[in-house]
Amino acid sequence: MNIQNSIEQKLLAHFDPAHLEVVNESFMHNVPAGSETHFKVVLVTPRFSGERLINRHRAVNAVLKDELADQIHALALHTYTDDEWQSLYGGSPNSPKCLGGGLRKSVS
Structure with missing residues (x-):
């Protein structure tokens, strides 16, 4: 398992x-690819x-x-409560509405 997946799972x-x-x-950064x-x-x-904030970072x-x-x-931590996240960023952005981009039939 790679490190990123390990972090996510934990x-x-x-x-x-x-x-x-x-x-x-x-x-x-100056590290190998x-x-x-x-x-x-x-x-x-x-x-x-x-x-x-310090206790949040200590917990992580x-x-x-x-x-x-x-x-x-290096580990940059950005830790929020639900209310903080909502007030700062409004939660996750909504996906755009569908404009009817269905599959087009090809004309032969």
Whole structure:
């Protein structure tokens, strides 16, 4: 299993998030192609309600302690409650309405 999948599975299991993004940003750094060393995590969960930012980050770091010990070089954390996420970003964007783009019949 790759590191990104491991991060996703652990955070999903532990936090039961309303929203989770795990982005491998290693390509933006001076590392070999295909590296998994630099990540950004956006985590939205009601479990963060009433928790200070430092405690949210400590909770994520505790879940990912094995990966942080010897695999991850940098981890950017963006942690929100459902209400914070909703007020800042309005939740997930809606998909655009369908404009009737059904399959077209070819004319022979």
